[in-house]
Amino acid sequence: MLKVKPFQLIILVMIVLLIVVPLIGQTSTTKSNDDKRPDRINIQLGEELDKNEMPAVGFLHDLHTQAADGKCIACHNEKEGSFVFKFKRTDEKVSMDFYHDNCIACHVDKKAANEKAGPVSAECGSCHVTGKPKESSWAKINFDKSLHFIHESSDQIKGQDTSIKDNCSACHHKYNEKTKQIFYVKGEEESCAYCHKTTKQDDIRPIGQASHNACVKCHQALKTRSITAGPLTCKGCHDAKEQEKISKVPDIPRLKRNQPDEVAITAWIPGSKATKPYMNGVAFDHKAHETKTESCKVCHHETLKKCNDCHTQDGGELKGGFVSLEQAMHNMDTSRSCVGCHREFTKKSDCAGCHFQAPVKKDNSESCKTCHNLQQAQLQSMEPGKVAKKALTDRSSRYKLVAQDKIPEEVVIDVLAKDYMPSRFPHRKVVQAIFKRVGKSDMAKAFHTDQAGLCMGCHHNSPKTLEPPQCVSCHSKKGPGMDGRPGLKGAYHGQCITCHKKMDVQAVVATDCAKCHEEKK
Amino acid sequence: MAISRRKFLGSLGAAVSVTTTGALTKAYGASNKQFKGYPGSSGVLHDTTLCIGCRKCEQACNKVNGLPQPETPFEDLKVLDKKRRTQADEYTVVNQFQAKEKVFVKKQCNHCLEPACASACFVKAFKKTPAGPVVYDADLCVGCRYCMVACPFEIPAYEYDKVLTPRVTKCTMCAPRIEEGKLPGCVEACPREALIFGEREALLKIAKAKIQKYPEQYVDHVYGEHEMGGTSWLYLSGQPFETIGMREDLGTKSAPELTSGALSTVPIIVGLWPVLLTGVYAISKRKDKIAKEEKDDAVQAARVQANEAMNQKIEDLRAKMTKEKTAAINFEVKKALEEDLQKREAAKEKQAKTQEEQDTKTSVELEDSLEKGKQEE
Numbered sequence: 001m002l003k004v005k006p007f008q009l010i011i012l013v014m015i016v017l018l019i020v021v022p023l024i025g026q027t028s029t030t031k032s033n034d035d036k037r038p039d040r041i042n043i044q045l046g047e048e049l050d051k052n053e054m055p056a057v058g059f060l061h062d063l064h065t066q067a068a069d070g071k072c073i074a075c076h077n078e079k080e081g082s083f084v085f086k087f088k089r090t091d092e093k094v095s096m097d098f099y100h101d102n103c104i105a106c107h108v109d110k111k112a113a114n115e116k117a118g119p120v121s122a123e124c125g126s127c128h129v130t131g132k133p134k135e136s137s138w139a140k141i142n143f144d145k146s147l148h149f150i151h152e153s154s155d156q157i158k159g160q161d162t163s164i165k166d167n168c169s170a171c172h173h174k175y176n177e178k179t180k181q182i183f184y185v186k187g188e189e190e191s192c193a194y195c196h197k198t199t200k201q202d203d204i205r206p207i208g209q210a211s212h213n214a215c216v217k218c219h220q221a222l223k224t225r226s227i228t229a230g231p232l233t234c235k236g237c238h239d240a241k242e243q244e245k246i247s248k249v250p251d252i253p254r255l256k257r258n259q260p261d262e263v264a265i266t267a268w269i270p271g272s273k274a275t276k277p278y279m280n281g282v283a284f285d286h287k288a289h290e291t292k293t294e295s296c297k298v299c300h301h302e303t304l305k306k307c308n309d310c311h312t313q314d315g316g317e318l319k320g321g322f323v324s325l326e327q328a329m330h331n332m333d334t335s336r337s338c339v340g341c342h343r344e345f346t347k348k349s350d351c352a353g354c355h356f357q358a359p360v361k362k363d364n365s366e367s368c369k370t371c372h373n374l375q376q377a378q379l380q381s382m383e384p385g386k387v388a389k390k391a392l393t394d395r396s397s398r399y400k401l402v403a404q405d406k407i408p409e410e411v412v413i414d415v416l417a418k419d420y421m422p423s424r425f426p427h428r429k430v431v432q433a434i435f436k437r438v439g440k441s442d443m444a445k446a447f448h449t450d451q452a453g454l455c456m457g458c459h460h461n462s463p464k465t466l467e468p469p470q471c472v473s474c475h476s477k478k479g480p481g482m483d484g485r486p487g488l489k490g491a492y493h494g495q496c497i498t499c500h501k502k503m504d505v506q507a508v509v510a511t512d513c514a515k516c517h518e519e520k521k
Numbered sequence: 522m523a524i525s526r527r528k529f530l531g532s533l534g535a536a537v538s539v540t541t542t543g544a545l546t547k548a549y550g551a552s553n554k555q556f557k558g559y560p561g562s563s564g565v566l567h568d569t570t571l572c573i574g575c576r577k578c579e580q581a582c583n584k585v586n587g588l589p590q591p592e593t594p595f596e597d598l599k600v601l602d603k604k605r606r607t608q609a610d611e612y613t614v615v616n617q618f619q620a621k622e623k624v625f626v627k628k629q630c631n632h633c634l635e636p637a638c639a640s641a642c643f644v645k646a647f648k649k650t651p652a653g654p655v656v657y658d659a660d661l662c663v664g665c666r667y668c669m670v671a672c673p674f675e676i677p678a679y680e681y682d683k684v685l686t687p688r689v690t691k692c693t694m695c696a697p698r699i700e701e702g703k704l705p706g707c708v709e710a711c712p713r714e715a716l717i718f719g720e721r722e723a724l725l726k727i728a729k730a731k732i733q734k735y736p737e738q739y740v741d742h743v744y745g746e747h748e749m750g751g752t753s754w755l756y757l758s759g760q761p762f763e764t765i766g767m768r769e770d771l772g773t774k775s776a777p778e779l780t781s782g783a784l785s786t787v788p789i790i791v792g793l794w795p796v797l798l799t800g801v802y803a804i805s806k807r808k809d810k811i812a813k814e815e816k817d818d819a820v821q822a823a824r825v826q827a828n829e830a831m832n833q834k835i836e837d838l839r840a841k842m843t844k845e846k847t848a849a850i851n852f853e854v855k856k857a858l859e860e861d862l863q864k865r866e867a868a869k870e871k872q873a874k875t876q877e878e879q880d881t882k883t884s885v886e887l888e889d890s891l892e893k894g895k896q897e898e
Contacts, residue, residue, distance in 0.1 A: 359734045479704070480717045484727040490571075490714025497573060497713065510573040511598060513712075 036137035037062075039234035045096060054128035057099075062233040067110070070220060070232045082213045103127075141237045143192075145295060146249045156227050157218070160184055171214055175204070187258045190304050191297055254290060257304070261287040262392055264374050264384035267313035267325050281374035281384070282329075283391035288442070301336055332360070338371070342443070350437040351444065352502035354457030357495070370447055395446060402451040406466050407431050413517075415472060416489055420517035431455070437503070458495055529804070556775070557751065558634035563653035563699060564721035564745075564753035565708060566728055567627055569765060570738060571715035574601055574615055574625035581710035582613045582629075585695060601625070604766070609678040612692040613707060620760035626767070627707070627716070630655060630676045630692035631745060632753035637776030641671035646689075653721065653753045654694035662689060673749055673771050694753070721753055728757050750775025 037060065044056035068074035076083045077090050084090050088102050103118070110117035119126035151157060152167065159169035161184055172189035173182040180203065196207040205213075215230065215237075222229035231237055266281030289299070296304060303310075308325050310317070315324025323331075331337040335344055346355035373395075378387050407428045414422030435451055438444045448454055452464055459468035472488055479487035486494055497510045508515055580595035582588070588610045593600055601617040606628070608614075613629035632655045639647035639655065646662040649655050664687055669677045680687040695705035703709070708718040717724060728743045744756035749771050756767065763769045 356738075360736055480714050482719050482723045482727070484730050486714050489712060493712050494571065494714070511575045513575070 036135055037235070038136060038138045038238040039063075040136045040138075043099065045094065054124055055130050057127045058129055059127075062235055065233050067116070070223065072216065072220065083217065085209055085212060137240070138234075138238045139240045139243065141243060145252050145255075147246065148255070149249050149252045150247075152255075156222055156229075170218070177203070189257055191295070191300075193297065194303055254287070255296075259286060259290075259304075260385055261285075262385055262388040263306075264379060264388040265307060265325075265329070266374065266376075266379060266384070267308060268376060268379065269308075270379065270384050278376050279326075280369075280372040280376070281379055281388075282371045283374055283388035283395070285392050285446075292443075298341075299336060342447075345441075345443060349502065349504045350440065353434070353499040354454075356502045357498055358460070395449065398449045399445050400450045400452070402435075402455075402466065404428070404432075413492060415477060416492070417517075417520075420513065420519055423517040425516075458499075526808075556635055558721060558753070559649075559651040559653070560722075562634075562651060562721055562753065563694070563718065564632070564724050564755060565694070565705065566717045566719070566724040566755045566757070568715050568717075568728075568731070568757045569624055569626050570757065570759040571713045572615070572625040572627065573713055573715075574598065574617055574623075575712065576601075576615055577710040577712060578627055578707035578716065579611070579613055579615060581706035582692070583611075585698065585706035586612060586693075588612070607676055607678050607691065609680045609682075609688075609690045611678075612690065616766055618760075618765045620764040622760075624758070624760055624765050626756075626758075626765050628674075628676075628766075629707070629754070630694070631674055631749075632692075632694050633749050633775065634751040634753065635749075635775035635777050637671040637673060637749070638668035638677060640777040640780065641667040643667070650696065652696070652699060654696040654699065655691075655753075656693060656696050657689060657691065659686075659688045664689075671776060673768065673776070721755070724755055728755055731757060747773040749773075750778060 039060055039062040041059045041061055042056050043059050049055065064075065072083050075087055076085060077088060078084070079090050087094075087099070089098070100121075104120050107118040107120050111120065151171070154167065157167040157170045159167045160173075161169045164186060168186070168189055169184040171192075173184050174188065175182050175195065192210065193207060195201075195204050196210040197204070198206055198208075200206050204210075216232060219229040219232050223232065231242070235242055237243070263284040263286050264281045265284050266278060268278040268281070290296075293299065307328060310320035311323055311325040311328040312320060313325050315322055315327060320328070327337075329337055330339045332340050332343055334340045345351060373391055374384075374387055409426075409428040411425040411427040412422050413425055431454075434454055434457065438448055438451075438454060450464065452466055455466065455468065456462060456464055461474070462468040471491055475486055475488040475491040477488045480490055481487070496508075496516070499505070500508050501510065513519065576595045576598065583591070583595070591611070601615065604616050605611075605614040607630075613627060615625050615627050618624045618626060632649075632653060634649070636647060636649055636655045639645070639649055642662075643665075644661045644663055646658050647655060647668060648658070664679075666677075666679055666689065668689055669675075669679060677689045677691045679689055695703070698705060704718050705716075708716040717727065719727075725743060725746060728746075732739045732741055732743075738759050740758050740761060742758075742762070744758065744762050744767055745752040745754055750773065756762070758765055758767075761769075
């Protein structure tokens with residue numbers, strides 16, 4: 001047999017150690033460097049690296065911002081009053097030597113001044129780190145209503161137009177394509193993203209450049225005057241943990257942009273002569289929706305214009321993406337439409353008990369009336385906004401309650417008692433629990449104006465009444481019908497179990513039979 | 522013979538392949554008239570979105586089939602933590618899957634429209650009844666368990682513990698109960714009506730109507746409508762079927778359909794081989810015979826030719842010898858004549874010493890010319 005001599009063994013162990021030891025070192029070092037950072041910029045010339053080329057440079061921006069004392073000008077050129085977010089150049093093509101010369105020159109200077117400095121020549125591996133380029137932990141910053149308010153209410157931010165009291169003009173502007181200049185019009189402010197897209201469009205800079213130039217430059221200017229300002233580092237805005245540290249203003253006053261409080265949404269253009277009848281208009285509570293949504297962009301996805309400016313009645317126009325007003329408001333596949341967004345709310349546990357079991361499309365002419373309640377004659381006789389306001393105040397005062405004594409207290413379900421004792425269903429308790437959960441939401445109250453309507457969540461397919469027919473009227477004791485209708489057993493269990501599950505009623509487990517009906521002994 | 526051995530075998534092969542592929546196309550042609558199940562046959566629709574995992578179906582199955590009581594009672598829902606399969610004494614099991622949400626799926630024989638188990642069984646112990654259930658006859662079964670290998674759903678189980686009377690067991694769709702007009706045990710017991718029994722066609726309509734009515738709650742697919750050529754048990758799910766333990770790689774062809782192409786050539790091959798081999802034998806035999814005849818002919822011809830040549834030679838020789846003989850005779854005759862003449866002359870000289878010399882000369886000249894003429898002759 002094979003005999004391993006001692007010296008052979010020693011050599012083998014040495015070989016193994018030779019292979020393994022450097023690897024141990026490597027893994028440990030890579031691990032310590034593996035922390036993702038939001039400020040990592042990959043500097044790589046050309047799309048793909050040649051085999052003979054050094055790996056890309058993982059440039060840590062914040063480290064350099066710190067070294068330059070937050071002075072952008074140390075590395076970035078200025079052009080037409082704004083920084084060019086390219087390294088020490090404006091538009092020129094860049095070469096490897098350009099980076100080497102400029103980076104190393106600065107590092108050498110720093111070293112000479114006995115300051116902490118980056119690698120100099122012949123230390124290739126320090127910048128060109130082998131292995132896969134490190135991922136960045138960069139996260140998008142959401143300039144939400146709270147952040148907007150902080151900026152809007154700041155005393156330090158000064159607008160371009162000093163004659164106007166507020167500071168909107170500091171950031172918001174319009175663009176004159178002929179003179180290629182930006183200007184400001186009060187009351188016509190729009191969201192940055194409407195013009196500044198993620199990529200460059202014609203003359204318009206991408207959002208990244210535009211925002212960095214506007215935000216960072218302003219922050220820097222304020223900081224030099226020793227005024228508390230927003231971050232200058234990448235991390236300050238683009239790190240998830242840092243974002244959490246940004247203070248949130250709890251009660252944000254409404255943004256002021258001459259927007260209406262109430263809107264009458266109609267395909268009919270007020271003032272025009274209506275020759276044909278139009279669908280009844282919708283009284284839309286613009287003010288309430290402003291506070292409930294994250295930003296204007298949730299609904300106003302392209303501009304802050306009125307819906308029917310682009311989405312016309314017939315939808316045959318490019319500016320509206322060939323989406324008609326009807327589709328824009330009712331399309332269930334998008335959360336931007338009224339119906340689509342409201343449907344999302346019905347999935348919440350307070351609503352899902354009933355709504356989950358309701359078919360997606362239920363032909364109910366009554367449901368149109370819930371929103372479409374402004375008649376054309378009304379709109380023509382009065383200012384549409386006022387008509388809408390009146391309709392909305394009427395509706396909010398309309399929420400009708402059902403008297404407690406009208407709700408049966410207990411319902412004994414004994415039609416199926418074969419293996420189990422009859423179930424004593426605490427009807428009033430359940431109904432009141434549902435009323436309570438619906439009452440929490442203004443939206444739910446606006447749509448369920450009558451509590452009696454809530455009964456129809458369980459007593460479905462019946463017209464709204466406080467005395468609905470028994471379940472057995474439609475659901476057979478014999479079992480499911482071949483028309484897809486559940487049998488009585490399936491209907492009861494389906495109604496109760498699904499509702500408990502969807503409304504998170506955890507006290508009653510579906511498989512705990514005896515909880516609802518005792519077993520017959 | 523004009524045909525070579527190579528050519529012959531080549532054409533033979535072509536002929537065989539034409540017959541067999543002809544048979545194959547025929548088999549596939551028949552598949553256009555796909556068997557869609559017996560009209561009016563029954564099935565069960567299992568809506569997995571409704572199942573709460575109460576195991577009442579397992580309990581009912583155990584009861585109606587008179588199976589032994591399990592070790593853990595049916596009320597114990599902890600058994601759901603482990604994935605189970607059907608056993609000899611458990612015709613149905615409920616499994617729990619953690620997809621986007623917890624999903625329970627009942628597993629039992631799917632009662633294929635064209636069952637793999639039945640097609641694998643060579644004693645026809647499994648049979649698809651027109652009513653829907655796939656039933657098993659223990660009296661016919663030889664215990665080969667091919668059915669267990671064939672089933673794509675891993676359903677049939679075997680009574681390994683019964684040494685003398687082992688049977689293959691699986692869900693019967695409660696065929697005896699259906700005949701009595703009752704519901705299958707599991708269907709009757711399901712509190713949620715997650716199992717609906719009825720005509721398969723009607724169930725398909727119900728399933729599709731449910732999908733249409735609640736498009737957000739269901740995957741737009743009825744499992745079993747086409748899987749393995751269709752099954753009597755149909756399934757609805759809110760999660761992709763793969764995530765709730767149901768194979769999506771089975772295709773839409775039934776097991777018999779997949780094998781029928783190959784199997785349909787069996788009779789042809791079995792029928793053709795004796796004829797083919799006899800033919801091949803006869804032809805090769807004939808070829809040998811012909812070759813032998815040809816050889817014999819050639820030998821005969823060669824022999825005749827050799828004889829002729831020999832005769833010719835002999836003849837020539839004979840002619841030559843005759844000629845030589847004649848020549849020798851003539852020579853001898855002449856010699857004898859000459860000798861005779863000399864003798865006679867000598868005698869004459871003696872006699873006619875008196876005679877004139879002129880006379881002698883003439884006589885010699887005459888003699889010469891005579892000889893010459895004879896030689897020329």
